Amino acid sequence: MKLRILLLNIYLLLFIFSTAASSANVMVQKVTTERTKEEVKAVGNAEAIHSVILFPAVGDRVTAVHFKPGNFVKEGDVLVELDSRRQKAALKQAEITLADTQRTLNRLSESHKKGAIPKSDLDDAKTLHALAEVALINAKTDLEDRTVLAPFDGVMGLTDVEKGDRITEQTAIATIDDTRSLYINFNAPESAVSILKNKGIVEVTPWQSSKAINAQVSYLDSRINPQTRTLRVKAKLENANEQFMPGMSFRINITMQGESYAVVPEAALMWGATGPYVWKSIDKKAKRIDVKIEQRLAGRLLVSGNLNENDILVVEGVQRLRENQTLTFANPSNLEE
CATH class of the missing domain: 2.40.30.170 (Efflux pump adaptor protein, beta barrel domain)
Known part of the structure; x- marks a missing residue:
């Protein structure tokens, strides 16, 4: 009985030794790395x-609408005009007043040079001329406020404003984008x-x-x-x-x-009692490497473990491999640079 058990153990050891010593044909590739993606x-x-909503600066009667919804307009284009008769008259009056004060200032300047008038009279003329300039600026501004201009290049939106409408400063004319x-x-x-x-x-x-x-x-x-x-x-x-x-x-x-991790084909990954693992070749000997799956991608896995770029990874023929088993590469050309 003891002899039979001894012989059985010998046969088992010989089987294991012969299996470990036999070479396994495998497909291999070099390990590459890739960053995880989220x-x-x-x-x-x-x-x-x-984008703005256009409002008039003042309220009055609309005399012209120069756009249609959907029109592309350029910066400075006239979009809407309001009744400006009084403002035009006020501007004309301001221009006349300025011209008159300019003539008076020129005349008094010549008289002052000749000593015919005191300097105070010349200073009063300068003041009146400056006030006339301010009045002209105000008149121009009042007239400009009767016109709504495009603030930038853009497309006009819908509008309910039509010629003849009386609008106020709170009336939204249209959008421009x-x-x-x-x-x-x-x-x-x-x-x-x-x-x-x-x-x-x-x-x-x-x-x-x-x-x-x-x-x-x-x-x-x-x-x-x-x-x-x-x-x-x-x-x-x-x-x-x-x-x-x-x-x-x-x-x-x-x-x-x-972070960057080793890329492993799905077919190269095995599962054991301690979790997932792969095989790599060290001096054409099989070495089991425990890994952790970091991310699953289409047809491949990103794993962490003792795998470095350009290590030789066994990708096919992994099912019957044993630790330190001799490997024969079926595709050595895969390892060429």
């Missing part, structure tokens, strides 16, 4: 980079602050489309909202073709890169 999603709303560029307003989590400061690019996708567009981060708020732990952000989106409008909503995608 995607932050948000919803943003578009606003024109310049510069839509050649848009701001996309959104709230980003505080974890994305560093990437927004350093990279400054976010992907925005209109809800009605699947095509992502890059937008440049223009402004970050000065503080994190303590209730929502988010930061207000403005990203600038070029809109030269004016395909997007203020008020449209966008999906925001921010990709953040983390």
Whole structure:
């Protein structure tokens, strides 16, 4: 009985030795590294980079409307005119008064040079001339206030104002938007602050489309909202073709890169009693390496453990490997530079 057990143990040791000594054909590749990626999603709303509601400086009767909704206007274009008959008359009177005080000033200046009048008379003439200049400026300003001009290049919105209407300073004439560029307003989590400061690019996708567009981060708020732990952000989106409008909503995608880890194909990962592990080759001997999965990506895993870039990783033929088993590479060309 003892002899039978002894022989059985000998046969078992010989089997294990022969198995360990036998070479295993495996597929290998060099270990590469990749950074983890975290995607932050948000919803943003578009606003024109310049946008105002136009109000008249004064109230009066509308004599002309020079735009239609949807028109593109240039900065300084006349949009609306109000009744300006009295202001034109006041401007003409101011011009006449100024010209008269100028003639009086010239005449008294010559008389003062000849000693015919005292200096006080000349000073009074200078004062009247200066007051006439101020009156002319006021008259010009009053006349200009009867005209509503475009403050910048932009597209006109809808209006209810028509010729003949009597409007006041509280009457909203129309909106004007510069839509050649848009701001996309959104709230980003505080974890994305560093990437927004350093990279400054976010992907925005209109809800009605699947095509992502890059937008440049223009402004970050000065503080994190303590209730929502988010930061207000403005990203600038070029809109030269004016395909997007203020008020449209966008999906925001921010990709953040983390630490670098070894890349392992899914087929190379094994599971044991202590968790996941892989095999790598050291001097063509199998070495088991325990790893921790850091991130799952399409067809590959990012893992941490004793794996360095350019280590030789066994990717196929891992099922029957044993520690220190001799390896034969079926694809040695994979290891060539």
